[in-house]
Structures are given as structure tokens and as C-alpha cells.
Amino acid sequence: MTIKEVAEAAGISITTASRALSGRGRVSESTRQRTIEIAAQLGYEPNELARQLRGGTSSTIALLVPDITNPFYPELIKGAQAVANRNNHVLLLGQTNDDKDTTSLLVGQMRRRNVDGIGIVGGHLLDEQLIEQLEGLKVVVVDRLNDVPGAAIVGSDQKRGGQIATEHLIALGHEDIAFIGGPEDLDVAEQRSRGFNLAMLEAGLAPDSRLSVTGDFTEASGRRAMTSLLARRVHFTAVFAANDLMAIGAMQALDSAGMSVPDDVSVVGFDDIHLAEYVRPGLTTVHQQIEVLGQRAAELLIESDDDGIAGSRHELDVELIARGSTRRRPRQTGTARRNQGRQVTILGSLNVDHVTEVPHFPAPGETVLAESSDSHAGGKGANQAVAVARAGTSARMIGAVGADSDGDFLLASLAQDNIDTAGVQRITDKHTGRAIISVQDDGENTITVVSGANHNLDMTVTESAVASLTQQDTLLMQLEIPLDHVEAAARSANHVGARVILNAAPAQHLGRLLDFVDVLVVNEQECLTVGEGEGVVVPADAVATAAAIARKRSLFVVVTLGAEGAAFTSGSEADRIAAPRVNAVDTTGAGDTFTGYLAAALHEGKDMRSAVELAIQAGAFAVTRRGAQPGIPTRSQISDHFPQP
Amino acid sequence: MTIKEVAEAAGISITTASRALSGRGRVSESTRQRTIEIAAQLGYEPNELARQLRGGTSSTIALLVPDITNPFYPELIKGAQAVANRNNHVLLLGQTNDDKDTTSLLVGQMRRRNVDGIGIVGGHLLDEQLIEQLEGLKVVVVDRLNDVPGAAIVGSDQKRGGQIATEHLIALGHEDIAFIGGPEDLDVAEQRSRGFNLAMLEAGLAPDSRLSVTGDFTEASGRRAMTSLLARRVHFTAVFAANDLMAIGAMQALDSAGMSVPDDVSVVGFDDIHLAEYVRPGLTTVHQQIEVLGQRAAELLIESDDDGIAGSRHELDVELIARGSTRRRPRQTGTARRNQGRQVTILGSLNVDHVTEVPHFPAPGETVLAESSDSHAGGKGANQAVAVARAGTSARMIGAVGADSDGDFLLASLAQDNIDTAGVQRITDKHTGRAIISVQDDGENTITVVSGANHNLDMTVTESAVASLTQQDTLLMQLEIPLDHVEAAARSANHVGARVILNAAPAQHLGRLLDFVDVLVVNEQECLTVGEGEGVVVPADAVATAAAIARKRSLFVVVTLGAEGAAFTSGSEADRIAAPRVNAVDTTGAGDTFTGYLAAALHEGKDMRSAVELAIQAGAFAVTRRGAQPGIPTRSQISDHFPQP
């Protein structure tokens, strides 16, 4: 159905028909009416292509966005779309993937289709070739720097946005504020970063380069950025991410690291995409009038006065929207950190001991039925933490358990001894560590340790826990967690001057780890193994070996000798201290009791001799009771039991 | 710059220039080269409008979506965009707001621009006028019912999606499941609702109209829907929302109401938009291949063979993605299902098998570190129940587990095989039964069974479970629970005429228990032990012993002979049936598979020979797979594996 057919049906010329239908030019009212009627009747619709070919304007605008699935862009497109439709224009959409070749291809497509104008949204700056390609086209650049000569620009006040985001955090009392920036070569990212720096400087705070990371505006990059920030072990209580997606990624990383938003860290984003409202907690962010950006761009593209808009700037206001992700800096920060300064941190294993009584150990291929079974809290780390706590010293446990009932049980049991378990990670896809202890009727036992969560502790957890140590602190470790964790923790604790105590059990060769250790606690067998690793073993003489190790590494070595007591040495002669005679019932928890008490005593400032004496008494008490943790005495039980001189 | 100018510059006619540039028609190689060069030099770009006016095809496709900011659509648009660009097409985008007038306006625009085809995505059905307007246009409808005559349709299997979402919840033990539907006049919403109802009915659950609400696919409506559900005070433990946005809204409402997802209520959505991953907890949902929908639509729109695609259907698969928003139903509600008749009831043990790989078995006094560890559902009772269920027979499990995560795990795993676990008691102060399996590097293993809850089963549970039996029923038992339970159950089952099958493992003397047993299933060793207890043992000849037992107690005895197959006897001559030769990988589950299948087959009414034959095949299949329960085949796996005569 063409205008020609309409003209014929109406018995008039094509010219007249065109005039009647378009409303331009003079036609008698009667022919106009009739023509319109006939056209409607025939279902005539003008061919826009022909009209455009003749006329010049295509009533089509194009919008090029980097990635439609980034929720920022659909909101903007929506605004442009609405204006286009309202003005009988149509919207050509292109996704550039922020890629040069794709952009060039799309610009070519648009240009060949005689679009009235082309809106370029976000993304990287164009290279010369692309700019050349755009020559003669009406261009509006949106949400980015204007690098196209003669183009109009629509955008928000990015720098101001960065500023108000940061000021919000500062007003809440935050001082140590991290920054996750966008790609450095993206203009808006740079502006936001400037706003951040400006606000910090104006508040008299120095942006810390160690607290600044760069992402690429995706949620995944935000996650990575936060993980990296945490790993740096530089203290911060808030973070400003240069867009919402990265902020959301950062929140996830904080969550995974067991930190709370906003209780531990406040988070601010930028954009105020719809998503910012969906996430929990709601994201505090800088509101951009995203839809208005799209509208304004479309208006400019449709506007016929090309010269009028050329080079014009249209900057929209931004506004801070406070939601749940930010709050006052926890008041206690200062005090809390000082408290932490007077604490024994135990980094180590948490196990549930499954004790099974069997008539006899099963032979290969055999099935035996257990006569009874029982479960207790255990693991060298947890046992020693309990000993530290019962010694009356503030204890903090770092480690990992599974997200299972065994894990619940362990955390509850530590909490009963007032041990801080906030640093115990819960790992969803690993079970809590287990020791399977089989006890035969004659009292013999075998132990199988299944590491579980203990061996899947997140390094960022270890690092962030150790990051808060000061020289007031004591770090106590054993070897039931991966050696690299122990080594990394020892290294940084040593670096800040914290006391590092290592119970080298189960025994293995230690290498450079010993460079960061102040006190090494071992039993005779362990001492020989460590000495062997050091190449200084004195066969069958643990105490002499201890002295050799102490000499070589310049540290204290304490050797437990069972019922004989213990010896300690700093390299020269070893001092031996005898144990009180007790009625041994169960020696399971004696070693851990000794070590925990020793750590607590040294932490309190006791000299080595007094510390070892106390530890020996604690250990001696422990063997008089059944069970590892149940047998660990409190300070007053010890003084009741062994009247002090 | 037009082709005319190029022609002039090249000193040739427009015709030749066109031919040289388009590549159609014959031109001398030299002029072609020259023309192309000159065109490039002049920066000539063909006017697509003119080309289209002449040619007919516009290389433009249009996509109409209801609302770009609903994240479902950008993902779909992205797919369409990619295909369009790849094919040198351009994408016209229109947002209809799901509004008739806007849609009509947009369709007009598109039509006047001679688009090659128009994709209509989602939204309400079109009215007659709109459908008329589309006449003569190539139309592809996406993600909705096809109401446009001659249009192609692209969509996901909505009903199946609703079904798998619901089945997931049912498998987790949920029975009181709420439903938040989409707009009733939206086809996809209706299909999803049907899938929900179907799954409920197939599971024997009645959808409760009080637990059904309608939303409009927005997040706000999901929030309102959940608020309304909660206000009704009808108990539910899970909800299926017909799209992700509503599911997310529902999660927020639950959160506001102080309820935990998934601890109090499990939530499943539909679509798997990116957002589903962002929210906390991650949303379990039905994955649609959204981008592929867009791709397929674009392909069809670009495809030149209009008749070829007219009326074609393109249905994509959906898939359940389990994230954090769903978990096992928290607690057994009082409404245990009434199960009567025509069922195999398994009374027996439920264990978690803890498999630990050790370098060597620990010697007395030694501690070894496990190299790896893994947990599986196990226990003879549970294994045999699974075999019965996979044989296609309705199975009900009676037994006891602890109120711990092992217990959760076992119940969930049985539920996945559609085994009725309402009769499994949860005992708070006993742990779930365990088998501690130690595997040495050389493959040798030892097993320690810790009965736990299995030995603390309440007699009233056993009695009430058995009380409902009729002579239509089969009761299957083993000896990993206390003998008095087995005997009491056997006695009353026998009394009402139910078939009683006993797998006498682990072996022991049975006494009068055998008086109530119809079929005794044993391996050779067990047969000799039982025979010994009966005083009829024929040393070293299990089959002869079996015949003696059968004769003495007037029952069937089935003896499994490992790779040799099995024998059965009712007292006279024993029949032997050989096993097919298979490549044995793991024999752990073979016995339980055999027994479960035998019970299922007899329950179905098969004669003893056919039942044993089937059971042998099932057992033979099982040894070709690793793991006990994983290796238990379904009926169809058996017939695939062993072609039936």
C-alpha cells in the first residue's frame, strides 16, 4: 500500500495526496478529509524509509552503551526511550562491550542509517579513528568525559558525588577509609577519586595509598578489591567504592570474611542503581538521576538545532542516599584495640574428639561394633585456648570449623570459657575437624585426625586476625593447621613485636618459621624431630637438642618431660624443674594445659622459670582428671591443689 | 558523499560503481579494485536508507519489551543484540510498558521502518486490533504464549520449571508450600502455576488455596504477597515465587517480619536473573537461558525464509539452581502422612559412613593424620530402602537418627529418593549412627560401627509403624538395630499377614525370630552363623545349611554367593542362579542392593526365581559403581545394562 494507490483511489495526484496526508502545503479542506479517510480505509502507512531518503531526518536516534546487563544502563535507556517515543522517534540500541572494533562497527551502522544523532554512554575514551568516524554526526556523550569535538555532554557531577560520599563517612566518625576506584583511564572514575581525596584532605585526613585499590566497575572486581584490602592488614572502618556494583561485591567479600556491614565496616557506593535497594543491608550511595540522564541525552539528540547544542554541557546534581550499609564508627574502636593489646591470640585447630570404645581394634577387612562412643571438644588450639582462659587471661581463638552441629558445639563450649570466638571462621563445605579416638578394652588407643575445616581456613581470616596484633600481644600456635598459615602469622606478629609461642605438635621440620618464634614448646619426641630438621639433633637427648636449637635460633625452648617435669633453655645450660607427684588418670590434656598456662604466665609478665613452674603444676593437675578439656584446671584449683610456698 | 561522486571520481558510471562496491554483477577486476580504493579514499559509506528502499530488506530487527529495567530483559536483549551485530543487522528497541497504546504506536513505527521482523517479548496478550496491525510482518514472540497467527515462538519450558522448583522443595521435606503467582492473565505465569500444582499433586500434597497469592512480577508485589501470606496465619515452611523479583521481595518481607530464609522459610524463584546471585542468601531458582532466548529470537527474525519459521516453536530447557535460600524443612510437623498398604516398610539402621583415608592404620598409641575424608549416607536399613525405592516401589523408612546435621543429611538424602521418612525418629541426646571406615593406602579397610541413635530407637515408634501394616504390605529388616525391635515388629507383621523379609546381617543367632520370617536373606558366612544357632549347620556348605534352615523353619532362604550369583531354597533342593559377569569396582553396596531389590520384586508379586534373578542383576550392577548408595541402580538402568530376554 503506497501513496500512489491512495492517490488513485482518491482520484487525485500523488502530490496532492502527500500534501493532504502530511499536512504540509495547501490543499482544500474537502480533499484533505477525503484523502485521509481513504488512506485510513486502505490501511495506508507511509514508508518511513522513502520519507527519510527524501527528507533528510530519520527520526531515529542511536544509543551506544558498553553493557546492557549492567543495571545502570537500562535505567538510562529507559529515559531516552521515553523521550524518543514521545517525539515520534525510534531508538537504535547498540552494545559496544566497551570495545573499539564493535563501537566502530556500530557507529558505521548508525551512520549509514542516517540517524539523527548518536548518544555514546560511558565506557573508555574513543581513539582518533573513532572520533574521525563520528565527524558530521550529531553526538551526545553521556556519563563520561567529552572527547568528541562539537559533541554535547550530559552527566552528573562526579567529583561532587565522590565528595559527598566521603563526607558522609567522615561525618559518621570514620577516619580510616578505604577507596575502591574504577578503571584509572575512565574519566568518571577519576573524578570520583578526586572527590574522595578532596573530602579527605579537607577533613584533615590523609588518604592512605595502602587503602586504595582499583577495580573495573564490576561486582567481581569489587569482591577482589575488598579481599585484597583485607589481606593488607591495614586497619579501616569504612570503604567508598566508586560504583554500586563494586560496593556490592565488597560487601560480599566482607561477609565471606566474617565481617559485618555496617558493624565492622561501613560501605558507600555510587550510582544508586535499583540493586542498591535490594541488597541487604541497603547500600548507602550517591544518587545519580540516571533516567534523567537518558532523557536529556535523547532531547539533545532529537533537537533539530544542531549548532545550538554543539559543545553544550548538561550537568545534573547528585545526592547522598543513606541506607543501612553505613553507621557511626563503632565508639569502642580505640578501646577495643587497646584491649586486644592485652590478649593471648590462639591460632590453631578446633576438633571434636570422637571417642569410641571397641572390644578390639578391627583387623583389616573386619567390622567391629563399638561398645560406646562419646564426643568432646578438642583440638590442640581449642584446648590451649581453654587453658589460657582458665589461667585467667583474656583469650581469643582464631581458626575454622564447619557449618555443622559439631561446629556449633565447639563454639558454644569455647564461649563458656569466655573465649572470644569472633575470629573462628565457619566453612560451609567442610566438616568440623575430628579426631577419631579408638580405645580398646585394655586401655590402648589409636587416634586418627581428620583435619576438615582446620585445613581450609581462609588465609584472609588469619591475616586480618593477626593484623590487629601489637607488641602488647601474645600469639600462641600449634601445627594442626597448615604450616603456611602459622608461618605467615608468626612473621607478621614478630614484625610488630608481639610475643610468638609455638607448640611444635604434631612434630615436623620447621625451617625459617623458627626465625619468627620467641618460645618453642615441645615434648621430647617433638624436640628431636625439630632438632633433626635444624641439623642439630643430639640423639636420644631431647634437652641437649633443645639447647642446640635455642642456640642456633636465639630463642627459648621449653621441653616437657612428662612426669619428670620440664626443662627450659635459651641456648646455654638447660634448667630442669621437677613435677609434683600425682596420681595419673588420663594424660591426654596435660601437654595442652602446660602450653596454655605457660603462654598465659609469660603474657602476664612472669619470668620463664616462674612460668614453667606454674605450667608444670597445671599440667600435673590435668592428669588427675579424665578428659582433655574437663581436666584443665582454673587458677584457683591449682592453688588449692598445690599450696603455694 | 554518494555513489555518484565515487563514480565520477573513478570515471565510471554509477551502475558500475554500484556493482564494484556491492560485489554483485560482473565488473573487471581492475575497475573493481580501483573503485573500492577511491571509495575508501573519499570515505564513502553507502546510504542504507536508499539501499533498503530499493532492495526491500532493511537489516533491522525490532524488539519490544515491557520494561527494560526489569533485569530479565537486558539479558535477553544482550543475546539478540549480539546475533544482530554478527549478522550486520541493527536492533530497534522499544519499551511497551506492557501498554496497548504504546505497543501499537511502537509497532507502527517499526512497520513504517520496514523492519525485517519484530520480536515481542513477554507482557500481556495482544488484542485483536494489535494482532491485525501485525499482519504481514514477521513476528517472533518470546517468553509468552503465541497469540499472533503465523508467528514463531521462543520460550522456556515454563511448566517444567514450575515443576522442578516445587519438586526441589518437596525433596527437602517441605509439605506446606506457599505459592506466589504472576498475573493470572499472563500465560507464562499460568504455566508456572500449573507446574507447581502438578508437582504437588504428584507428591500427594494438596495445594492449599489459602497459601496462594498473586503478584505482578515486581519485587514490590512479592513483598506485599509475602506480607499477606504471613497475615493469614496458615503454616508454611517454603514458598515458590513465579519469578525472581517477587521471590526477592518475599525474602525482604520475611526478613522484615523477623523470619530467617532459609531457616524458617525456604524460597525458590524463577528466571535466574543475575540478581539471584547477588542477594543474600543466594536465591535458589529455575534457570532460564535468557540470553539464548534473545539469540534464538534474533536468529529467527534475521532468517530470510519467512515461511520456514512461521509457526515454529523453540522451547529451551530449564534447570534448577540451588543456592542458599532453600534447605530442609526445619522440623517434622505433626501431619505425618498416612501411609497404608502396598508399601515396603524398612525397619532398620541409618548411618553416616565416615570414610577416612589413612597412610596406614594407627598402631596402638599412635596418631595418624587422615589424608582425606568423606561422608556418605549409609546403614543397611537406609541402603536397602534406597534399593527398594529405586526399584520403583513405594518405600517407607522406620528408624532413628540424632538431632544433628548428620541426621539432617540422611533425611534429605532419603527424601531425594522419595522415601517416606516420617517414621524416622529424631533423638536429641544421641548422635546419628556412624560407620567409621578407615581405608589404608593399599585398599585394605577396617570398619567400626557406632550405633548411636539406631540403638536408641523408641519401641513405641516401631510399634506404631508396624501397627498400620496389612497383608498387602512387606516388612524388610536387618540386624543393625536391637534384636527385640526386630522380633516385635516381625511378630506383629506376621500376625496381620504381611510379608516379613529378614536380612540377617550382621550375623547372629536368631532364636524364635525365625518363626515370624517369610524370607531369610543371608550371605554364606551369615548363613553358617544362623545355621549354627539353629543347630543345623553343614560345615563349609552354606547352601546345604540354607536348605536345612528352610526345612526346619518352613521359610524361604536366599543365599547370596558373591560373583557366583545366589541360591534359594524352601527346604528341598536349592536352585542356583548365576550372576552375569561384570567388572567389579566396589562391592560395598551389592548385598543391600540385592536385598532391597528382592524385597521390591516379591512385593510386586514376582515369583521367587524371577525376584532372585532381578536382585542378582541389581547387585551385579551395583558392584560396577563406586559407593554404596550411589551404586544402587534404578530399574531402567538395569534393563539398559542387562538386555532382558
Place this chain on the structure above:
DNA sequence: CTGAAAGCGCTTACAG
């Protein structure tokens, strides 16, 4: 007020 004609920039049968 009305109409014949030119022309937008291209493609393509037709003739040479």
C-alpha cells in the same frame, strides 16, 4: 488549490 516533474541514493533488468 492542484499537478507534472525532479530527485533523494541506491540496485538491477536490459541493451550494447
Place this chain on the structure above:
DNA sequence: CTGAAAGCGCTTACAG
């Protein structure tokens, strides 16, 4: 192989 001409469907100066 090459070119003059027609024509896609419309608009619009120009003439009447």
C-alpha cells in the same frame, strides 16, 4: 565487461 534507464516511495520547488 559496461552504461543508460527505470524505479523503490516519498517530498517539494515550480508551474499552472
